[in-house]
Amino acid sequence: MSEKWYVIHTYSGYENKVKANLERRIESMNMEDKIFCVLVPVEDEVEIKNGQRKVSKKKIFPGYVLVEMMMTDTSWYVVRNTPGVTGFVGPGSKPIPLSELEAEKIVQQAEGGDTCVRVDFSKDEKVRIISGPFENFIGVVQEIYPERGKLKVIVSMFEGRETLMELEIAQVEKIS
Numbered sequence: 001m002s003e004k005w006y007v008i009h010t011y012s013g014y015e016n017k018v019k020a021n022l023e024r025r026i027e028s029m030n031m032e033d034k035i036f037c038v039l040v041p042v043e044d045e046v047e048i049k050n051g052q053r054k055v056s057k058k059k060i061f062p063g064y065v066l067v068e069m070m071m072t073d074t075s076w077y078v079v080r081n082t083p084g085v086t087g088f089v090g091p092g093s094k095p096i097p098l099s100e101l102e103a104e105k106i107v108q109q110a111e112g113g114d115t116c117v118r119v120d121f122s123k124d125e126k127v128r129i130i131s132g133p134f135e136n137f138i139g140v141v142q143e144i145y146p147e148r149g150k151l152k153v154i155v156s157m158f159e160g161r162e163t164l165m166e167l168e169i170a171q172v173e174k175i176s
Helices: 015-028 073-080 100-113
Strands: 004-010 035-039 042-049 052-059 064-069 085-088 115-119 126-129 138-145 150-157 161-168 172-174
Touching: 004 015, 004 100, 015 035, 015 064, 015 073, 035 073, 064 073, 064 100, 073 085, 126 150
Parallel strands: 042 115
Antiparallel strands: 004 064, 004 085, 035 064, 042 052, 126 138, 126 172, 138 150, 150 161
């Protein structure tokens, strides 16, 4: 029997508490040879407001925790009866493990592989460029690329000629 990754459902907001409780139970009940890893998948979320870049941790799957374990009656019982755990993901009481590919992707993502950027700009919004060679120029947002942390902005320059430029989100600020 080999270890697999399983998903457990928790009360929302209790993911880290469940992780801590489960890790204590694994140790106190000597289950280290059956339950190997407890993971609350998080990723960095970059929020840019008023030109300031703020990085925070965001749960990828709120209400869920991943557990790498060998599924036995005893290991199932230890996990299932941990405070805050509402059950395993799977039909009825039969937990279904993640495929190796799914598990690998989630674990890699949770180890900081991906970053998502939340953007508080919208199309056709006026912005001021706050850094770079075009500092203090005013433009209008045309396209937003949150996955790349960039915007396309039309800037009026050189006697009214409009120029489309791609800028980092941190290089612009909203005009109120």
